[in-house]
Amino acid sequence: MTEMEPRVRMVGIDLQDTDEARTIIDALEQDNPDAVIRRMPGMVKVQSPGKLVILRSTVEELLGQEWDTQDLQLSIISLSGNVSSWDEDEIVLQWEH
Amino acid sequence: MRERYQQLTRGVDWTPSYVSREQMYPYTRFEGIKINDWEAWEDPFRLTVDAYCKYQTEKDKRLYAVLDSFAQGQGHLQASDARYFNALRLFLQGVTPLEYQAHRHFAYLARHLDGPGARFACLSQSIDELRHAQTEIHAMSMYNKYYDGFHSFPRISDRLWYLSVPKSYFDDGLSSGPFEFMTAISFSFEYFLTNLLFVPFMSGASFNGDLATMSFGFSAQSDESRHMTLGLEVIKFILQQDEGNVPIMQDWIDKWFWRGYRLLGLVACMQDYFLPRKVMSWKEAFELYLEQQMLDGLFPDLEYYGIRPPRHVDQAIAEKEYMSHQVHWTFYQYSHAASFTTTIPPEEELDWLSEQYPDTFDQYYRPLYDKAAVMEASGSRFFNSALPMLCQVCQIPMAFTDVGNLGSFTQRFSEFRGERYNTCSDGCKWIFDREPEKYIQAWLPVHQILQGNCGGATIPEVLEWAGIQPGDGGEYKTSTDAENWRAWHQNGVTA
Numbered sequence: 001m002t003e004m005e006p007r008v009r010m011v012g013i014d015l016q017d018t019d020e021a022r023t024i025i026d027a028l029e030q031d032n033p034d035a036v037i038r039r040m041p042g043m044v045k046v047q048s049p050g051k052l053v054i055l056r057s058t059v060e061e062l063l064g065q066e067w068d069t070q071d072l073q074l075s076i077i078s079l080s081g082n083v084s085s086w087d088e089d090e091i092v093l094q095w096e097h
Numbered sequence: 098m099r100e101r102y103q104q105l106t107r108g109v110d111w112t113p114s115y116v117s118r119e120q121m122y123p124y125t126r127f128e129g130i131k132i133n134d135w136e137a138w139e140d141p142f143r144l145t146v147d148a149y150c151k152y153q154t155e156k157d158k159r160l161y162a163v164l165d166s167f168a169q170g171q172g173h174l175q176a177s178d179a180r181y182f183n184a185l186r187l188f189l190q191g192v193t194p195l196e197y198q199a200h201r202h203f204a205y206l207a208r209h210l211d212g213p214g215a216r217f218a219c220l221s222q223s224i225d226e227l228r229h230a231q232t233e234i235h236a237m238s239m240y241n242k243y244y245d246g247f248h249s250f251p252r253i254s255d256r257l258w259y260l261s262v263p264k265s266y267f268d269d270g271l272s273s274g275p276f277e278f279m280t281a282i283s284f285s286f287e288y289f290l291t292n293l294l295f296v297p298f299m300s301g302a303s304f305n306g307d308l309a310t311m312s313f314g315f316s317a318q319s320d321e322s323r324h325m326t327l328g329l330e331v332i333k334f335i336l337q338q339d340e341g342n343v344p345i346m347q348d349w350i351d352k353w354f355w356r357g358y359r360l361l362g363l364v365a366c367m368q369d370y371f372l373p374r375k376v377m378s379w380k381e382a383f384e385l386y387l388e389q390q391m392l393d394g395l396f397p398d399l400e401y402y403g404i405r406p407p408r409h410v411d412q413a414i415a416e417k418e419y420m421s422h423q424v425h426w427t428f429y430q431y432s433h434a435a436s437f438t439t440t441i442p443p444e445e446e447l448d449w450l451s452e453q454y455p456d457t458f459d460q461y462y463r464p465l466y467d468k469a470a471v472m473e474a475s476g477s478r479f480f481n482s483a484l485p486m487l488c489q490v491c492q493i494p495m496a497f498t499d500v501g502n503l504g505s506f507t508q509r510f511s512e513f514r515g516e517r518y519n520t521c522s523d524g525c526k527w528i529f530d531r532e533p534e535k536y537i538q539a540w541l542p543v544h545q546i547l548q549g550n551c552g553g554a555t556i557p558e559v560l561e562w563a564g565i566q567p568g569d570g571g572e573y574k575t576s577t578d579a580e581n582w583r584a585w586h587q588n589g590v591t592a
Contacts, residue, residue, distance in 0.1 A: 009393065009394050009397065010394065011394075012390075014318075016315045016319075040300065041300070041303045041304060042300075042303045042311055042315065043300075043315065070144075070148055070152070073142075073152045073319055073322075073323075074152060074155060074156060074159075074319060075319070076318070076319045076322045077315055077318040077319065077321075077322070078291075078292060078295075078318055078321065078322060078325070079322050079325055079326070080390050080394060081394070082329065082398070083141035083142070083326055084141075085141070086141050086142065086143060087098050087099060087143075088098050095394065095395075095397075095398050096398055096401075
């Protein structure tokens with residue numbers, strides 16, 4: 001009998017398929033190595049086991065200009081997971097318990 | 098960012114000195130929910146009024162640019178088929194009025210909740226919901242220029258039988274207390290069930306060439322992420338404030354899961370039958386968004402607070418195999434009295450349904466459409482002229498069956514003050530039995546027609562009273578829309 005693996009719960013974010021969002025997705029891929037990206041018409045689903053992090057510094061580096069974490073509001077479609085923190089430098093999605 | 102948010106929201110709150118707190122906020126105690134510290138409310142988005150206005154303005158600019166461009170380019174002709182517009186009719190009639198009601202009620206909460214963080218979140222949502230109502234109307238207004246069934250939606254939504262389903266759902270919430278409303282709408286509808294409403298419609302739009310609705314959808318969804326966060330925050334906040342809140346919340350989660358799930362029957366029908374280009378089946382969407390994301394993702398989190406998955410969820414899981422078919426078969430036979438058209442799906446789509454629903458479609462539902470096809474070919478397309486029995490709670494015709502027994506319609510009964518009330522399922526009966534005084538007041542369209550309150554004793558009189566015009570309903574293939582679609586897609590003919 002095989003051992004039971006601890007259940008892995010995915011957190012995720014769905015983003016619009018726009019220029020700005022594509023850069024955010026590139027940043028997500030860089031900062032979340034276990035993230036799985038699923039492209040659908042008009043939107044992109046990014047899922048990660050347990051935790052997903054968006055770092056302003058990475059987005060700015062890839063975008064080539066200043067970016068406010070609040071600007072995510074223009075690209076976001078949906079979330080799965082708890083917004084455990086959101087400040088000037090990062091946004092963290094994870095389940096709490 | 099955090100300090101700025103604190104100053105512009107909490108910092109402007111005050112303790113009343115001319116009146117007591119209870120007099121200033123009279124509605125937040127009667128439900129039995131205990132809030133000991135409103136300061137514990139956390140807003141993860143930390144949106145201040147200036148940031149709110151900045152982002153919402155930008156979203157509107159982008160959206161209206163798309164809508165203008167779409168209209169200028171006669172974008173409606175890009176749709177997969179005019180049959181697709183029935184999905185939009187259902188949306189405009191069934192969802193848009195609810196957005197407006199949400200706007201009104203969140204404005205009420207923006208005044209009547211004790212905590213400033215909660216009030217501000219509700220104020221933002223109130224303006225969001227008005228924005229949604231308005232942008233939906235704008236997005237669909239161009240279809241109203243070319244197709245039937247889009248006109249008069251506020252009147253139709255108040256009077257027409259199947260629209261009492263979404264209307265009564267929301268009225269139930271509006272007439273509940275503030276905490277139940279937030280559990281019902283912010284949590285249950287805007288978080289728990291939201292993807293099952295939005296993804297079918299918006300991806301459906303995208304797959305079927307409807308750029309206008311798709312753009313609206315993505316634009317609105319960015320607001321929805323804030324609403325989802327409010328929903329999650331509200332439920333955790335209430336659960337953490339007092340242990341006594343837990344059983345009250347559990348009951349509400351149970352009630353509003355089932356009410357929302359039954360309402361989504363209309364969406365399931367749309368998703369499986371109204372989209373010429375399919376996104377995914379209701380069954381697949383249910384497995385992804387409800388079972389995987391919610392039951393496996395969210396609810397283990399809520400276990401920490403003493404919450405278990407909703408009562409009757411097992412029936413919803415079992416019903417994923419056939420619920421959309423039961424609803425569509427009902428709408429197919431009653432669309433002569435609706436503000437949308439229906440039709441037997443083309444052969445390839447019937448094959449898709451057989452493939453998506455291997456355990457039920459061929460056994461129980463495909464034979465119905467085969468028979469309907471024979472009737473149609475002989476010149477008597479099947480329409481049901483009888484008035485159906487409606488469930489006292491969800492108000493849907495009683496076309497549902499017991500789990501494990503698809504051959505027999507479910508009828509549950511409750512007696513209250515000497516009268517018998519009928520419900521479609523254990524879920525709806527449970528809801529009725531815990532609040533009978535509320536549900537005996539339901540405005541059931543069929544009863545109202547029989548009482549003579551709907552314009553007359555014949556279907557044409559009832560439809561006129563409801564605001565329906567010829568061409569709005571019936572069979573798709575022989576409709577004016579279908580005829581126009583063919584004409585407009587021939588070479589050299591313009592709209």
